[in-house]
Amino acid sequence: MSMNRIIIFPALMSLFMMTVSGQEDVKVIRSEFRTDKPGFENAWRSLSNGDRHYAGGVLSYPEALGEYTNAYLYNPDNPELNYKMGVCHLLTSKKEHAIDYFLKALSLKPTVAEDILLLTGRAYQVSGKFIDAVGKYTEFLESDVKKSPEMLDRVRKYIDESNAGMLIMNDTARIEISNAGEVINSPFDDYSPVLDDDRMKLYFASRRPSATKPAGKYQDELPDENIYLSTRLGEAWSVALPLEGKMNTAFCEAPLALADNGSTMYLYAGYRGDGDILVTTLKKGIWKKPKPINAGINSLFTETSVAFAPSGEEFVFVSALDRKGAGGKDIYIVKRIKGRRWGKPVTLSVLNSQWDEESVAYSYGGDTLWFSSRGHSTIGGFDVFYSVRNEDGTWGEPVNAGLPVNSVYDDMYFRPGVPGDSTFWLVTNRTGGYGGLDICIGRLMPPEPEPLPVIEEPIPEPVIVADTVKVVDTVYVVREVVKEVQPVVAEPVFYLEGRVLDSSEETPLVARIDIIDPETFQVVASLITSGEDGSFRVNVKNRRNYMFEVRSNGYLSDLRTLDIPAAYIGESFFTNFYLNKITVGKKVVLNNIFFETGKSILTSASYAELNKLTMIMNENPKMRIEISGHTDNTGSASVNDRLSLERATAVTQYLIGKGIVSTRIETKGYGSAQPVEPNDTPAGRAANRRVEFKILEF
Numbered sequence: 005m006s007m008n009r010i011i012i013f014p015a016l017m018s019l020f021m022m023t024v025s026g027q028e029d030v031k032v033i034r035s036e037f038r039t040d041k042p043g044f045e046n047a048w049r050s051l052s053n054g055d056r057h058y059a060g061g062v063l064s065y066p067e068a069l070g071e072y073t074n075a076y077l078y079n080p081d082n083p084e085l086n087y088k089m090g091v092c093h094l095l096t097s098k099k100e101h102a103i104d105y106f107l108k109a110l111s112l113k114p115t116v117a118e119d120i121l122l123l124t125g126r127a128y129q130v131s132g133k134f135i136d137a138v139g140k141y142t143e144f145l146e147s148d149v150k151k152s153p154e155m156l157d158r159v160r161k162y163i164d165e166s167n168a169g170m171l172i173m174n175d176t177a178r179i180e181i182s183n184a185g186e187v188i189n190s191p192f193d194d195y196s197p198v199l200d201d202d203r204m205k206l207y208f209a210s211r212r213p214s215a216t217k218p219a220g221k222y223q224d225e226l227p228d229e230n231i232y233l234s235t236r237l238g239e240a241w242s243v244a245l246p247l248e249g250k251m252n253t254a255f256c257e258a259p260l261a262l263a264d265n266g267s268t269m270y271l272y273a274g275y276r277g278d279g280d281i282l283v284t285t286l287k288k289g290i291w292k293k294p295k296p297i298n299a300g301i302n303s304l305f306t307e308t309s310v311a312f313a314p315s316g317e318e319f320v321f322v323s324a325l326d327r328k329g330a331g332g333k334d335i336y337i338v339k340r341i342k343g344r345r346w347g348k349p350v351t352l353s354v355l356n357s358q359w360d361e362e363s364v365a366y367s368y369g370g371d372t373l374w375f376s377s378r379g380h381s382t383i384g385g386f387d388v389f390y391s392v393r394n395e396d397g398t399w400g401e402p403v404n405a406g407l408p409v410n411s412v413y414d415d416m417y418f419r420p421g422v423p424g425d426s427t428f429w430l431v432t433n434r435t436g437g438y439g440g441l442d443i444c445i446g447r448l449m450p451p452e453p454e455p456l457p458v459i460e461e462p463i464p465e466p467v468i469v470a471d472t473v474k475v476v477d478t479v480y481v482v483r484e485v486v487k488e489v490q491p492v493v494a495e496p497v498f499y500l501e502g503r504v505l506d507s508s509e510e511t512p513l514v515a516r517i518d519i520i521d522p523e524t525f526q527v528v529a530s531l532i533t534s535g536e537d538g539s540f541r542v543n544v545k546n547r548r549n550y551m552f553e554v555r556s557n558g559y560l561s562d563l564r565t566l567d568i569p570a571a572y573i574g575e576s577f578f579t580n581f582y583l584n585k586i587t588v589g590k591k592v593v594l595n596n597i598f599f600e601t602g603k604s605i606l607t608s609a610s611y612a613e614l615n616k617l618t619m620i621m622n623e624n625p626k627m628r629i630e631i632s633g634h635t636d637n638t639g640s641a642s643v644n645d646r647l648s649l650e651r652a653t654a655v656t657q658y659l660i661g662k663g664i665v666s667t668r669i670e671t672k673g674y675g676s677a678q679p680v681e682p683n684d685t686p687a688g689r690a691a692n693r694r695v696e697f698k699i700l701e702f
Contacts, residue, residue, distance in 0.1 A: 029059065030117050032084045039079050047078030051085065058088060063226075065092040083113035087120060094127055097435055102127040110625055118149045125162065129384060130412045134166040134532075135516045138557040141166070143626075161359075165412075169383035170514055170532045172406055179408055181430065184443045187243045188234050191439035192226060195431045196363070196417055198259040200266035203422070206234045206241065207269070208443060209258035214246065228256045231271070249291045251284065257294075260310050270297065270310050279306040281321060299338055299346045308333065309363050314370040316340070320352065322362055322375075332360035335375060355391055355402050362386060363417040363431075373399060376416040380404065384412030388430070409446065416441075421448075496545040499576035500566070503538040504554055507582035512538025515556035515583070519544060522551045522565060547572065552581065559583035560592065561623060563616045586624065586702055593696045597655065604650035606658060614655065617697065618662045628701040630670040631656050636689035637676040649673025655695055670700065 032051055038044050054071030057064040069092040076085060090105035106124040109116045117123075125140035141163050145156070183189060190212040197208045209229045230252040234244040246252055256274030260281065263270070267286045272279060273294060280302040282294035296302055297310075301321055309322040318339045325334070334356040336349040355361065357379020365374045371393045376386040380402050387410040389402040404410060409418070411434045419429035426448040433441045504515040512533075517540055519529040528550070533540045544550060549568055555561040560583060568577055584592050594617065598607040606614075621627060633648030633655075649672070656671045681688035 030084045030087055032082060032088075037075075037079055037082050037085070041078060043078050047075045050074035054088070058092070062095050065096050068092055069096065081108075081112060083109045083116040086112065087116050090123060090127065094123060094130070097437070097439065099127065099435060100131040103131060103133075111622075114625060119144075121147060121149075122159065125159075129162060129166055129169070132169070132412065133516075134169040135514075135555055135557050137166045138163055142557065165382050165384050167514075168381040168404070169412065170516075171535065172381075172383055172404060172410070179446055179448055181408055181444050181446045183437055184241070184445055186438060187241050189438045189442045193229075193433075193440040194232075194443050195441045196258045196260065196272075197419055197429045197431065197443050198262055198269075199419065199429070200262055201422075202266075203425070204236045205266065206236075206244075207247070207259040207262075208232055208234075208244070209272075210244070211440075228274070229258050231257050231259050247291070251291045251294070261312060263312060270312075272308055278304065278324070279308060281307045281310050301336070301338065301349055306333065311364040311366050311373075313366050314368065320364045320366075320373065321349070322364060323349075325349070325351075332358065332378070333362060335361050335364060352399060354399055355389075360386075365417075365419055367420050368422050372420070374405075374418045374420060375402075376418065377402070383410060385414035385433075386416045388415050388418045414441065417443075497543055497575055498545055498547045499541055499543050500550065500579075501539070501541040501576055502579045502581065504533045504540070504556065504581045504583060505538055506559075507584045510582075512536065513556045513559065513583060514538070515554050515559075515581075518553040520551040520553060522549060541576075554581045554583065555623075556583055559585050560620050561616075563619060565612070586627070586699065588699055588702055591696050591698045593694050594655070597695045599651055599654070602647075604647065604654045606654050610658075614658050615662070618659060618664060621659065621664050621668065624702065626702060627699060628668045628670070630672055630698040630700055631659075632672040632674055632678075632696055632698065634674050634678055634692060634694050634696070635676050636692040637679070637683045638689065641675060645673055645675035647673075648675050651695060 032055075034048065037048065037051065050071045054068045054075065057068035057071060060068075069089065072085060072089050072092065076089065079085070086105045086109035090102040090109065093099060093102035093105065103124070106120060106127050110120055110124065114120075121140050121144035125137045125144060128134070128137035128140060141159050145151075145159055151159075188194065188206070188208070190210060192210065192212040194208060194210045194212070197206055199206055208231070210232050211226045211229050213227055214230075231247040232244040233247050234241045236242075251257060251271075256272070256279070258272040259269060260272055261270040262268065264285075268283060269286070269291065270281060270283050271294060273282045281297050283297045284291050284294040286292075299319075301307060301310075301323065303323065303325055305324040307321055307323045310319060311321075312319040318337060320335055320337050322333050322335055324332070325336070335352045337352050338349050339347050341347045355373070355375065355377075357377055359377065359379035361379070362376045366372070367374070373391045373393070374388065375391075376388055378386050380387070380389060381404050383404075388405040390405060391399045391402050394400055405418070409415065409430065411432060413432055413434040415430060415432045415434075417429070417431040421428045428446045428448075430444045430446050431441050432444055437444075500519065504513045504517070505511065506513060512535070514535045515533045515538070517531050517533065518527050519531075519542065520526065521528050529542050529544060531540055531542055547568060549565055551563065551565050553561065553563045562581055562583055566577070566579060584590060594613055596613045597610045599605060599610075600607060621629070631652045633650070633652035635644040635648050637644075652671045652673050656666075656669050659669060660666050676683070676692065679688075679692045680694070681691040683689050683692060
């Protein structure tokens with residue numbers, strides 16, 4: 005990219021691109037793709053066409069995905085094809101669909117690509133499954149794949165984002181966010197919205213092609229960024245058109261801020277140095293040629309954003325002045341001194357991170373500063389943060405704006421509303437948009453109304469019948485009407501609460517809990533336990549049995565039914581979950597495994613526990629286990645040895661029947677040789693009659 009054509013925000017320049025820009029071009033082997041089904045030649049032709057689009061880069065992935073889908077119909081069990089379809093989904097509009105393809109590729113061929121674990125983690129993260137994401141990232145870090153220091157830093161950041169996501173998930177504000185629509189947005193990147201004081205004109209930057217600029221000179225082959233204008237028409241907006249005049253050149257321009265009732269515009273221009281902040285004025289409806297801002301902030305580095313305090317006494321800007329900053333692009337502040345003079349830029353260190361900061365904006369009153377950052381406690385990509393000015397004029401610690409303002413995608417260019425207006429503007433590339441970055445409108449929702457108290461129905465007063473009055477031969481009977489007051493029915497309340505703890509040390513765990521209706525198998529609630537004490541509390545409304553699926557990174561998941569007694573009348577039911585840490589050599593007793601008396605035939609009552617073990621094996625495809633049978637010391641030792649082995653074998657066969665590869669399981673029968681309790685009591689002998697599994701590899 006030439007030095008005089010710098011883009012303020014390159015297309016798709018997000019953490020997704022940073023993750024997969026070097027994804028592997030794995031090859032599908034013709035002989036391995038062929039099956040006994042008819043239609044091989046057509047499927048292979050589609051796959052070859054898909055490969056050509058895939059090699060063309062991200063913008064060609066939708067076409068590649070269409071061709072790969074045709075090939076997938078012929079052979080859905082090719083690991084390389086599943087990998088490529090996962091990559092295409094991860095970098096197009098339906099990123100959450102990538103999980104299934106990556107997981108299938110992993111199950112078919114764990115070594116299908118060196119970055120398969122990393123990409124699976126990304127797919128989990130963009131779907132909000134943060135615990136699973138951390139698990140895959142950890143597997144990737146512990147794998148033998150060669151990793152650069154940059155890659156290690158990036159993956160650790162993804163883990164930090166996922167951990168932050170677990171905490172932020174429980175702090176969702178009442179905010180409605182909607183896309184500004186196709187009259188403003190395009191299938192390309194649209195960003196940096198700037199509104200005039202009356203909220204009647206919207207200026208923004210776009211990299212969409214036009215009749216005069218069908219393509220650009222960048223790697224993505226898109227045009228330069230240019231300034232577009234849309235005008236409010238009642239409650240709607242006009243179709244956005246390129247700003248008339250000489251503002252849009254053969255280089256890059258993006259609006260940053262307006263002043264003087266919309267007659268002064270500050271903009272980013274990519275044709276000076278590495279990109280500078282310029283200023284222009286509106287004269288007789290025409291924007292004059294932009295000039296450098298007279299504040300000494302432009303440098304040999306990139307300056308990309310600016311915002312002026314309502315007081316006029318200070319402004320902030322974003323620059324890559326790395327000789328002073330904390331890393332990447334940072335926020336600087338400039339204060340007025342001696343009348344019209346400006347002081348020197350000073351880094352706002354409290355707001356800066358080792359990653360990029362971007363898109364600054366003041367609140368209407370100037371007491372809050374909004375910006376986006378890839379650092380701090382982001383949950384993915386750029387997140388919106390705010391800082392509140394302290395009484396001494398300094399700025400407070402940055403606070404994540406939370407959900408739904410932020411997402412696991414890039415969320416930027418937050419433009420707060422004016423007094424009396426609950427709307428704000430935001431730019432994001434989350435799913436459901438028109439493509440790339442889209443401009444969205446947010447609205448602060450009023451707080452949920454407090455439930456009305458239950459009003460007892462009043463005792464009606466006696467009905468009073470007035471004397472009849474004769475008027476034009478019509479008789480009116482007047483009665484006092486007593487309005488019937490409808491009682492407010494309170495929302496059902498029934499809480500499930502408890503803690504998730506380490507089974508050995510009983511330390512609290514951050515875990516994801518899915519609560520499932522055992523009749524419909526639908527998830528009725530999902531939550532993350534507290535990181536402080538592992539606690540959870542959720543209102544499920546109905547007093548009935550529920551299934552709990554509990555998962556925590558590095559621990560064996562638990563799936564069991566919580567049986568609530570029919571006569572239970574309390575408003576909450578408390579239970580703890582104890583998870584076993586995944587460590588080689590760890591032994592776990594399989595509770596609720598039942599055999600026919602004196603035999604090795606499993607009863608149906610055992611299936612729930614065995615299905616739980618199947619789930620654990622599927623979640624940890626590298627795990628190998630030993631299934632062992634044990635008896636008490638009653639009877640012949642040889643009979644006990646044989647019975648314990650046969651019962652362990654029955655469990656192994658059940659797992660194999662559920663799709664677990666036999667090489668992942670070793671089967672042993674120890675008879676009475678490994679008791680866990682003395683055999684001198686009925687309770688001890690019952691504890692010794694067990695089946696357990698031991699982790700051999702992980």
